[in-house]
Amino acid sequence: MFEEFHLSQEAKIVSSELPGKRSKVLLDIQQEYEGSIVSYPRKMPIAIKKAKGSIIEDVDGNLFIDFFSGCGVLNVGHCNDFVLEYVRNQQSELIHALDFPTENKMLLIQKILDHLPKDIRRDYKVSFGGPTGSDAVEAAIKLAKIKTGRDGIIAFTGGYHGMTSGALAVTSDTYFRNNITSLMPNVHFAPFSYPYRSVSDKDNEIDYFKNILTNSHSGIPKPAAILVEPIQGEGGNIVPEDGYLEELVRIARDNDVLVIFDEIQSGFFRTGSFLEFMNTKAVPDIITFSKGFGGIGFPISGLIYRREIEAWGPAAHIGTFRANQVSIAASRGALEFIEKYNVQEYTKKIGEYFIKKLYRLQEDFDFIGDVRGRGMMIGVEIVKDVLTKEPFPEFVTIFRDECFKRGLLFEVGGHYNNVIRFVPPLITTTKIVDAAIEILEEAITICTKKNMEHSIG
Numbered sequence: 332m333f334e335e336f337h338l339s340q341e342a343k344i345v346s347s348e349l350p351g352k353r354s355k356v357l358l359d360i361q362q363e364y365e366g367s368i369v370s371y372p373r374k375m376p377i378a379i380k381k382a383k384g385s386i387i388e389d390v391d392g393n394l395f396i397d398f399f400s401g402c403g404v405l406n407v408g409h410c411n412d413f414v415l416e417y418v419r420n421q422q423s424e425l426i427h428a429l430d431f432p433t434e435n436k437m438l439l440i441q442k443i444l445d446h447l448p449k450d451i452r453r454d455y456k457v458s459f460g461g462p463t464g465s466d467a468v469e470a471a472i473k474l475a476k477i478k479t480g481r482d483g484i485i486a487f488t489g490g491y492h493g494m495t496s497g498a499l500a501v502t503s504d505t506y507f508r509n510n511i512t513s514l515m516p517n518v519h520f521a522p523f524s525y526p527y528r529s530v531s532d533k534d535n536e537i538d539y540f541k542n543i544l545t546n547s548h549s550g551i552p553k554p555a556a557i558l559v560e561p562i563q564g565e566g567g568n569i570v571p572e573d574g575y576l577e578e579l580v581r582i583a584r585d586n587d588v589l590v591i592f593d594e595i596q597s598g599f600f601r602t603g604s605f606l607e608f609m610n611t612k613a614v615p616d617i618i619t620f621s622k623g624f625g626g627i628g629f630p631i632s633g634l635i636y637r638r639e640i641e642a643w644g645p646a647a648h649i650g651t652f653r654a655n656q657v658s659i660a661a662s663r664g665a666l667e668f669i670e671k672y673n674v675q676e677y678t679k680k681i682g683e684y685f686i687k688k689l690y691r692l693q694e695d696f697d698f699i700g701d702v703r704g705r706g707m708m709i710g711v712e713i714v715k716d717v718l719t720k721e722p723f724p725e726f727v728t729i730f731r732d733e734c735f736k737r738g739l740l741f742e743v744g745g746h747y748n749n750v751i752r753f754v755p756p757l758i759t760t761t762k763i764v765d766a767a768i769e770i771l772e773e774a775i776t777i778c779t780k781k782n783m784e785h786s787i788g
Contacts, residue, residue: 333759336384349735383409385397385408400755407626439659439662456636456637466495467633468501468619471591471617474640484556485554485558489523489569489746492595526571527703564752568708568710595621598624603705616640619633631662686704693711699713711751731743733777741753
């Protein structure tokens with residue numbers, strides 16, 4: 332299934348070395364003239380020519396399996412022909428319309444709401460913002476503050492929410508903030524449920540959070556909202572313990588604090604459901620969306636929020652490129668594609684297939700401490716010792732290089748930069764998964780041998 336939507340069913344490296352000659356020329360030009368904030372080509376040094384489905388072709392003719400998906404954006408694959416038809420039709424009619432109503436946009440809003448659980452869909456509205464997920468986070472925080480009249484935000488360790496000032500302030504990784512003297516004030520962090528590294532059960536994290544909201548001596552005034560990823564992305568594709576999110580929401584509601592779920596990475600069927608919260612009994616007040624909602628990589632972001640917290644007026648949150656009509660058309664096309672081909676159920680099945688393959692790898696290699704995930708949002712945590720769980724980021728660095736040489740792309744994340752993050756297109760075939768597993772096996776065997784030789788030396 333879905334084979335026709337991919338350039339190939341496997342990787343193929345034809346260059347004598349990587350990067351290839353033509354890629355190297357473009358990478359050198361980039362280094363000379365583009366700003367030094369460029370990051371991804373430093374770890375995956377290729378210049379891309381084209382892509383389709385789960386396969387990228389570079390300018391040297393090498394084929395790579397893309398389990399990075401443009402940072403979790405390409406949920407229905409690169410250049411999906413079904414979605415492109417919607418894009419081309421829209422481009423010939425209207426591209427930029429600010430926030431004026433169009434049939435195109437109203438249809439998408441209705442589709443979004445129709446994908447919510449039937450018993451709550453009439454309770455929610457949709458607002459679009461600027462084209463990035465960071466803007467959706469900024470908008471959610473703003474709405475919560477306006478509604479409650481309060482200023483603080485409770486975020487969570489391991490959380491990532493973006494690079495703008497407010498979004499960065501609620502992102503826990505201090506690496507991104509070390510050289511910045513001030514960001515949005517009144518942000519406090521609570522521990523996120525991390526089953527692999529928790530010293531006990533979820534009750535410790537819950538008790539800590541409850542204490543913040545109920546103890547007048549916690550040192551933290553009542554916040555406007557809590558902001559949480561229902562599955563952490565950059566934090567290491569961490570699925571919290573069952574019941575954790577429900578308890579967070581219950582405690583927040585009992586204390587009149589709004590609940591924001593950041594579904595920018597976990598949304599748009601990434602975990603098998605339209606939104607990850609639908610796999611739980613936890614229902615948020617505000618949901619941020621972006622990434623996969625753009626269909627095949629078109630920029631879009633916005634909020635889904637309960638009608639009763641509508642508290643802002645005209646122009647309270649604006650953005651020149653909000654609700655770009657082509658992005659909206661791509662989103663509609665992707666939703667139609669998902670419905671037509673039952674991608675929702677396929678995602679669950681292909682995710683289970685992939686995870687089972689990874690479990691088998693874990694049995695054979697001592698460095699794999701944990702395999703976790705839901706749908707096609709999967710994390711593999713690498714450790715020096717499965718008993719002590721000491722992180723092994725050095726191994727991950729050489730491992731990613733070995734996988735790259737063989738044609739497999741993925742991102743690295745986690746609290747200690749020791750988690751392999753797989754976010755493949757949802758239409759990835761079993762053949763492509765098998766090809767990726769073969770590369771992983773080869774690479775981990777070589778890296779294990781190198782590590783042993785280094786230790787002996």
